[in-house]
Amino acid sequence: MATGQVVRSEWTKIRSVASTVWTLSTAVVTTIALGMLISALSKNEFGNLSEREKLSFDPTFISFAGTSLGQLAMIVFGVLVVSNEYSTGMIRASLAAVPKRGVFLFSKLAVATALALVVGMVTSFATFFLGQLMLGDLRASIGDDGVLRAVFGGGLYMTLIALFSMGVAAMLRSPMLSLGILMPFFFLISNILGNVSATEKVGRFLPDQAGSRIMQVVTPVDDDTPYGPWGGLGIMALWVIAAVAGGYVLLRRRDAQ
Amino acid sequence: MIEAVGLTKRYGDKTAVYNLSFQVRPGAVTGFLGPNGSGKSTTMRMILGLDNPTAGHVTICGHPYDKLPNAPRQVGALLDAKAVHGGRSARNHLLSLAQLSGIPARRVDEVLGVVGLHEVAGRRSKGFSLGMGQRLGIAAALLGDPQVLLFDEPVNGLDPEGILWVRNLMKSLAAEGRTVFVSSHLMSEMALTADHLIVIGRGQLMADMSVKDFISHNSADFARVRTPDSEPQQREKLSAAITEAGGHVLPEQDGALRVTGLPLPRISDLAHDQDVRLWELSPHQASLEEAYMRMTQGAVDYRSTVDQKEGLQQQLPPGAQPPMPVPGQGQPGWYAPPPPQQGGQPFAPPQAAPAGPYGAPPAPAAAPAAAPAANPYAQPPQAPQSAPHVPSAEPTKSEDAR
Numbered sequence: 001m002a003t004g005q006v007v008r009s010e011w012t013k014i015r016s017v018a019s020t021v022w023t024l025s026t027a028v029v030t031t032i033a034l035g036m037l038i039s040a041l042s043k044n045e046f047g048n049l050s051e052r053e054k055l056s057f058d059p060t061f062i063s064f065a066g067t068s069l070g071q072l073a074m075i076v077f078g079v080l081v082v083s084n085e086y087s088t089g090m091i092r093a094s095l096a097a098v099p100k101r102g103v104f105l106f107s108k109l110a111v112a113t114a115l116a117l118v119v120g121m122v123t124s125f126a127t128f129f130l131g132q133l134m135l136g137d138l139r140a141s142i143g144d145d146g147v148l149r150a151v152f153g154g155g156l157y158m159t160l161i162a163l164f165s166m167g168v169a170a171m172l173r174s175p176m177l178s179l180g181i182l183m184p185f186f187f188l189i190s191n192i193l194g195n196v197s198a199t200e201k202v203g204r205f206l207p208d209q210a211g212s213r214i215m216q217v218v219t220p221v222d223d224d225t226p227y228g229p230w231g232g233l234g235i236m237a238l239w240v241i242a243a244v245a246g247g248y249v250l251l252r253r254r255d256a257q
Numbered sequence: 258m259i260e261a262v263g264l265t266k267r268y269g270d271k272t273a274v275y276n277l278s279f280q281v282r283p284g285a286v287t288g289f290l291g292p293n294g295s296g297k298s299t300t301m302r303m304i305l306g307l308d309n310p311t312a313g314h315v316t317i318c319g320h321p322y323d324k325l326p327n328a329p330r331q332v333g334a335l336l337d338a339k340a341v342h343g344g345r346s347a348r349n350h351l352l353s354l355a356q357l358s359g360i361p362a363r364r365v366d367e368v369l370g371v372v373g374l375h376e377v378a379g380r381r382s383k384g385f386s387l388g389m390g391q392r393l394g395i396a397a398a399l400l401g402d403p404q405v406l407l408f409d410e411p412v413n414g415l416d417p418e419g420i421l422w423v424r425n426l427m428k429s430l431a432a433e434g435r436t437v438f439v440s441s442h443l444m445s446e447m448a449l450t451a452d453h454l455i456v457i458g459r460g461q462l463m464a465d466m467s468v469k470d471f472i473s474h475n476s477a478d479f480a481r482v483r484t485p486d487s488e489p490q491q492r493e494k495l496s497a498a499i500t501e502a503g504g505h506v507l508p509e510q511d512g513a514l515r516v517t518g519l520p521l522p523r524i525s526d527l528a529h530d531q532d533v534r535l536w537e538l539s540p541h542q543a544s545l546e547e548a549y550m551r552m553t554q555g556a557v558d559y560r561s562t563v564d565q566k567e568g569l570q571q572q573l574p575p576g577a578q579p580p581m582p583v584p585g586q587g588q589p590g591w592y593a594p595p596p597p598q599q600g601g602q603p604f605a606p607p608q609a610a611p612a613g614p615y616g617a618p619p620a621p622a623a624a625p626a627a628a629p630a631a632n633p634y635a636q637p638p639q640a641p642q643s644a645p646h647v648p649s650a651e652p653t654k655s656e657d658a659r
Binding site: 004005006008009012013015016018019084088089090091092093094095096097098099100255256 | 302305306307308309322323325328329332334336337339340341342343345346349350352353354356357358359397449468
């Protein structure tokens with residue numbers, strides 16, 4: 001069983017359903033549009049900020065404000081790519097054709113992740129440049145220290161969020177269950193845990209809290225986060241590895257239902 | 258060649274398949290029969306390595322499925338016709354499966370033509386009817402031009418033309434020397450399609466024999482004898498004489514006698530000797546469906562109960578004829594209805610006119626004024642299951658004919 005064949009087949013699958021286009025284009029549009037909006041608002045509000053807040057002002061990170069919503073569309077993409085197999089029953093035909101389940105899962109994840117990476121990078125660069133356009137004289141330049149890392153990291157962040165969702169969906173199988181857990185988690189719970197002082201220390205080790213550190217260029221004044229940008233992305237990557245490994249182990253062991 | 262040895266599958270404390278051993282040989286259509294929930298699909302999934310057996314093993318050409326070199330080119334399967342992403346077109350669905358096995362894309366168009374879906378190949382499968390879905394599933398099974406083919410309920414939802422097509426397809430695939438394993442819950446369909454039968458009930462093997470053997474083991478010829486309905490003593494007299502002559506008499510639900518063990522002329526002679534007039538003396542063969550139902554009766558998981566309707570149904574106006582009940586359907590001892598051309602009562606006596614097309618006993622409302630509100634679905638009177646040889650004027654639940 002040549003892996004190349006499976007990869008080609010997964011590409012056919014992913015390009016032949018409408019949900020791929022819809023979820024990914026939603027991710028692009030929401031991230032960019034919200035980023036531009038917040039950037040424009042921030043520019044107008046800049047004069048009212050305190051001195052301290054002005055010191056922490058991070059034009060790069062502000063242009064990525066849309067990621068908080070755009071990542072939800074990435075989550076939907078990741079979940080649907082995997083759980084479609086289960087909700088339609090196609091998984092039985094797929095696994096009958098690819099008895100080596102690891103080859104099947106990792107080919108699928110590779111194709112979907114590669115697509116998410118391309119879309120994530122395009123989104124990241126687009127949202128940065130368009131956001132800076134909105135910020136006017138407050139803008140950062142791509143050549144500034146740490147900015148290219150942040151923009152590149154923004155694309156990686158989107159990709160890792162999608163891959164994490166794929167791992168979770170491989171474990172849970174049901175699209176409803178996966179989305180029902182992931183959406184509120186990333187939209188609400190993680191933000192609450194990360195911003196309430198009591199849970200902050202734990203909350204910042206959650207995948208999105210840790211991973212989004214990569215998009216920061218200016219460290220906030222009283223920041224005591226115990227990891228740097230790449231450290232944060234590394235923590236996120238550990239979460240992703242755990243989710244994918246869990247999905248793989250369960251796929252190996254379970255009956256293909 | 259598919260070989261299962263001691264195959265067992267448990268889900269929690271429910272045993273879906275228990276100690277199943279069988280062989281499916283090439284060059285023949287092997288029918289896999291069993292009531293709903295008897296473990297057919299579970300067995301098929303285990304053959305394809307989708308479910309892991311709790312005990313035992315199953316191999317294809319000597320290898321477990323996941324060790325089979327180039328499995329999708331050797332084995333094709335239709336498991337679930339609706340197992341297709343509804344938003345994907347038929348061609349893309351098949352193309353993704355073809356690419357998995359390294360099959361060239363032009364083969365996709367070939368199989369689409371074979372199953373007659375070439376005109377709708379670009380349409381999303383969401384809009385497909387069940388029959389079109391089955392055709393798509395069969396196309397997927399044929400993609401790799403495999404030597405071993407598994408079909409789970411392939412004729413579900415197909416129109417008569419489609420059923421005939423599937424039947425001929427199975428036969429031609431087998432004639433090419435392939436192994437064809439087809440599950441169904443329809444004995445009548447398998448009798449026409451299969452060469453060999455594997456029957457399971459509640460996950461256990463009940464029969465593994467050729468269709469020819471199955472027929473000769475399970476369906477005996479019998480004669481139906483009817484004496485004048487107005488003279489029950491004649492029937493008793495004839496029953497006694499036949500029994501004495503070594504025949505086997507079984508009263509049927511509509512008052513006729515089912516006689517086995519004696520040729521027709523002998524029965525005629527006996528009647529003549531006893532001075533009994535005959536209204537009917539006809540040769541019959543118990544249907545395969547009947548034999549199958551008797552075999553799997555104890556193993557049916559989902560049995561319907563009589564709908565009491567909780568008195569919700571409107572009462573029929575006095576004097577109206579309620580529709581005829583089909584007696585005892587799904588109950589132990591039920592005989593499958595004979596085909597209409599046999600079961601109808603072409604020479605029905607006038608007083609038995611309300612008897613149904615399935616040879617039902619006259620319903621309680623045969624005297625309409627007596628029971629105008631009789632529940633039309635109520636069961637007919639039931640005689641005790643015992644004493645099959647005692648001629649009885651009552652309609653009895655039928656017994657084993659042999």
